[in-house]
Amino acid sequence: MKILIAPDSFKGSMTAVQAAQAMAEGVQEASPQSTPVLMPAADGGEGTMTALVSATGGKMVEAIVEDPLGWKITASYGVLGDQKTCVVELAEASGLTLLTEAERNPLLASTYGTGELLAHALDAGYRKFIIGLGGSATNDAGIGMLQALGMKFLDVHGVELGPGMVALNGLSKIDLFGFDKRIMESRFLIASDVENPLIGPQGASAVFGPQKGATPDMVTELDRVLTNFADIVERFTGMALHHEKGAGAAGGAGGAFQAFFLGEMRRGIDLVLEAMDFEEQLLDADLVLTGEGKSDAQTLSGKAPFGIAEVANRHGKPVVLISGTVDRSDKEKLELYFTEIHAVADDGISPEESMANAYGYMKRKTRKVMESYLKRNNLQ
Numbered sequence: 001m002k003i004l005i006a007p008d009s010f011k012g013s014m015t016a017v018q019a020a021q022a023m024a025e026g027v028q029e030a031s032p033q034s035t036p037v038l039m040p041a042a043d044g045g046e047g048t049m050t051a052l053v054s055a056t057g058g059k060m061v062e063a064i065v066e067d068p069l070g071w072k073i074t075a076s077y078g079v080l081g082d083q084k085t086c087v088v089e090l091a092e093a094s095g096l097t098l099l100t101e102a103e104r105n106p107l108l109a110s111t112y113g114t115g116e117l118l119a120h121a122l123d124a125g126y127r128k129f130i131i132g133l134g135g136s137a138t139n140d141a142g143i144g145m146l147q148a149l150g151m152k153f154l155d156v157h158g159v160e161l162g163p164g165m166v167a168l169n170g171l172s173k174i175d176l177f178g179f180d181k182r183i184m185e186s187r188f189l190i191a192s193d194v195e196n197p198l199i200g201p202q203g204a205s206a207v208f209g210p211q212k213g214a215t216p217d218m219v220t221e222l223d224r225v226l227t228n229f230a231d232i233v234e235r236f237t238g239m240a241l242h243h244e245k246g247a248g249a250a251g252g253a254g255g256a257f258q259a260f261f262l263g264e265m266r267r268g269i270d271l272v273l274e275a276m277d278f279e280e281q282l283l284d285a286d287l288v289l290t291g292e293g294k295s296d297a298q299t300l301s302g303k304a305p306f307g308i309a310e311v312a313n314r315h316g317k318p319v320v321l322i323s324g325t326v327d328r329s330d331k332e333k334l335e336l337y338f339t340e341i342h343a344v345a346d347d348g349i350s351p352e353e354s355m356a357n358a359y360g361y362m363k364r365k366t367r368k369v370m371e372s373y374l375k376r377n378n379l380q
Contacts, residue, residue, distance in 0.1 A: 044268020045134020
């Protein structure tokens with residue numbers, strides 16, 4: 001049997017690569033003659049770069065850049081196995097996990113380091129990019145990133161403004177003259193599972209600002225300055241980002257990519273599966289295993305296991321979901337897309353225990369699931 005093993009990361013306990021390895025060991029114990037093919041997945045958020053690099057036999061490249069608060073850190077971008085496609089995650093240089101809870105402040109956080117990563121990749125000769133927008137600590141509409149690439153933001157007197165939110169606050173004009181010309185020679189596929197607009201009650205500030213440290217007063221202020229940014233972008237480019245689908249991703253960086261970069265925004269999991277050649281691998285597969293930390297109704301809004309199930313169902317392939325926990329109230333909805341649904345925590349193991357020894361429990365659960373599946377389908 002050829003078995004595709006394509007889990008997402010289990011947040012707080014395992015990367016997608018580790019989860020795939022644990023599943024593969026469980027499969028081999030249950031069925032030594034089977035052929036597991038590891039294809040760790042992601043939906044455009046954190047882990048997308050690692051999953052794609054691993055699946056395509058690519059490499060990681062390190063660079064010294066600024067974190068969200070301007071401190072120097074070592075961050076990475078990925079180069080896929082084709083040696084032409086570069087993967088940059090916003091979370092690498094501008095991510096929420098780079099800050100302590102006390103440091104979270106979207107009025108100060110900037111995407112400047114992400115722009116530095118892009119410049120480093122451009123210097124290395126790359127012109128084809130996949131951008132993962134998830135997990136940002138920022139709400140600066142990507143201004144920091146644009147500044148790192150040479151764009152200038154000016155006040156009413158023509159004086160250049162500072163980084164990130166400082167620029168947003170007094171913004172009156174955009175100077176595109178110094179913007180890195182190589183950006184227009186490049187193509188960008190933007191991976192995101194967020195469709196929120198830039199502003200308003202469903203916008204970047206209102207929906208994602210609080211988890212980045214924004215108080216209710218800050219949310220009001222952030223939405224005001226993002227509205228001003230969208231007004232000025234429309235004046236200078238003709239594109240109205242205000243209510244554009246996906247413009248609110250990564251604190252408005254989704255809007256910056258739509259306005260100033262050549263490319264398209266895609267549902268993260270679709271882009272990832274395409275880059276991995278998942279569908280081609282699926283054609284002669286007998287079974288697909290996938291999973292994530294917690295599966296619930298949100299899984300069906302474009303998370304990795306759902307995207308994988310959609311492709312598997314299209315080809316009539318059985319797909320088994322093995323997650324850390326599964327919300328029982330949503331199990332009926334999930335059953336419409338998955339052949340079987342299992343949770344590690346179903347075996348009398350608490351979610352805390354399963355996270356503390358995630359690898360071992362996932363390996364054991366996968367073995368049990370496979371033994372049962374083989375027996376039930378007379379495949380032993």
